[in-house]
Amino acid sequence: MALTIRGYAAHSSTSALAPFNFTRRDARANDVVIDILYCGVCHSDIHQARNEWGNSLYPMVPGHEIIGRVSRVGAAVTRFKAGDMVGVGCMVDSCQHCESCAEGLEQYCDEHATLTYNGIDRHDGLPTYGGYSERIVVSDKFVLSLPETLDPKSAAPLLCAGITTYSPLRHWKIGAGHKIAVIGLGGLGHMGLKFAKAFGAEVTLFTRSPGKESEARRLGADHVVLSTDPAQMQAVSSHFDFILDTVPHQHDLNPYLATLKRDGTHVLVGLIEPLEPAVHAASLIMGRKSVVGSAIGGIAETQEMLDFCAANGIACDIEMIDIQNINGAYQRMLDSDVKYRFVIDMASLRREV
Structure with missing residues (x-):
């Protein structure tokens, strides 16, 4: 019935x-x-x-x-x-x-x-x-x-929001010794900070909004970079192993790609539209860098994520x-x-x- x-x-x-x-x-x-x-x-x-x-x-x-x-x-x-x-x-x-x-x-x-x-x-x-x-x-x-x-x-x-950020961090085996950055401080971004910190990485938040430093640090960020400040962006050139990009609308990836080390990875989890503006292929070729995407996790990984959150006191704000x-x-x-x-x-x- x-x-x-x-x-x-x-x-x-x-x-x-x-x-x-x-x-x-x-x-x-x-x-x-x-x-x-x-x-x-x-x-x-x-x-x-x-x-x-x-x-x-x-x-x-x-x-x-x-x-x-x-x-x-x-x-x-x-x-x-x-x-x-x-x-x-x-x-x-x-x-x-x-x-x-x-x-x-x-x-x-x-x-x-x-x-x-x-x-x-x-x-x-x-x-x-x-x-x-x-x-x-x-x-x-x-x-x-x-x-x-x-x-x-x-x-x-x-x-x-949890599994969308947990899954790529797990897949790319982020942990102690890695320098990672999170772009955006929203529902996804704040979970990315929490998970990356819990995994033992050194964590930076990229933001366009001044004044988010104390909040970002509360959520697990070790550093905050204002992405609209050329001097701050230059200071982290070729710095990161991994970037978790949570922004859900079109934005320029090129300035962020410049902050990746050789063999670094920029993973998109929030954007499903075409990349605009276009990515400069030279910035990928000359550093063997990758732009990749990731969806949610499977059922087993989602259960793993819930158990990890329980064990580590992690939850959404x-x-x-x-x-x-x-x-x-x-x-x-x-x-x-x-x-x-x-x-x-x-x-x-x-x-x-």
Whole structure:
């Protein structure tokens, strides 16, 4: 029997998010039914709700940073039981038979992972709806265990902002002895600082905004460089092993590439548009430098990240909001007026008539 669900949805690229009732499938044998307690608000929610990537399906219920409590499980589920605290990130399924899936890299599934929202379920062909809602039904393979010592509110954004920054740092084996820089101090950037510091690297923040030094140091930065100051940029020429670029809009990579050592790597995690202005190939060739990209992590790595956060006391800095304030929160995100991630208290849905 289908489940009737309350949530908030965008009905077009220009409409505000508004209350929306919809149906979810009943639990399949391998499904977990989760009562959603908290849902983080990601900048990609705005991109998708406003069709800025050109692939939006309406009505759309955003949200892919989900923390909740299991209410029941399908007959074949053994890993979870009613009452467990769990998380759901950006994916709810994948083909599970391609090379990437076999290696635990479901985010790079050859047949494309099924997204938590604005996707199509690969089994029944119905649209997926996300975490701005009271309940979700997810295959048990894509459900994460929440460590008891993690605060569920501040853990929610770890499922996107956290794993998006953790995964490249782990993949490129960042640790003690490395000098790394983070570009941007937002939801992703502040997590990049925390993880890089926890991994033992010497960490620098690149920012265009004067006055962020004390905040950056609180989050783990050893140094702060004002990227609009030519003298400061010159002082770190050929200095870094690795740059984590969290900026979600087009920007000039060339000044940052000049700060990489030979064989240095500049990884993009926030930008999916074409590079503009163009990268000067000579700056890559003459230093054997790399510009690369990284998505989120697979399910196993995301669980590893949650366990790492629990062991090291790492969480997102958040501001709690009610779902009724989501449209104002979107505008504040666009104005960079949040430190550093909004999280929706889904109990506020109960106030809807």
